[in-house]
Amino acid sequence: KQWYQRRVRDNTSINDRVIEAICGSSLTYTLTRIDFSGCPHITDKALLQMKKCYDLDWLDFRSCREVTRGACVRFAHSFKKELIITEDKLIHPPLVDVYN
Numbered sequence: 001k002q003w004y005q006r007r008v009r010d011n012t013s014i015n016d017r018v019i020e021a022i023c024g025s026s027l028t029y030t031l032t033r034i035d036f037s038g039c040p041h042i043t044d045k046a047l048l049q050m051k052k053c054y055d056l057d058w059l060d061f062r063s064c065r066e067v068t069r070g071a072c073v074r075f076a077h078s079f080k081k082e083l084i085i086t087e088d089k090l091i092h093p094p095l096v097d098v099y100n
Helices: 016-023 045-050 069-078
Strands: 004-007 031-035 058-060 084-086 090-092
Touching (some): 069 090
């Protein structure tokens, strides 16, 4: 099984519809880490879609103006894996080096 990490930070083309398409694709089963930091058109709705990505363990929504910390907290608490939030909107497992 291959695992995928994606960095799409600061991309003005990324929005909730793109995330919905990603979460409706085969990436749902292989995506583990994704960096959306600085993408201005992502909203809280994206987090609802991201729940479909079963193997996620790291999401970065820092500097996404339309994503609230509250939505990140709800996502982390309702996801099947134990996740925490640091640095405002960085979602990851406990005891993980967030800079790798």
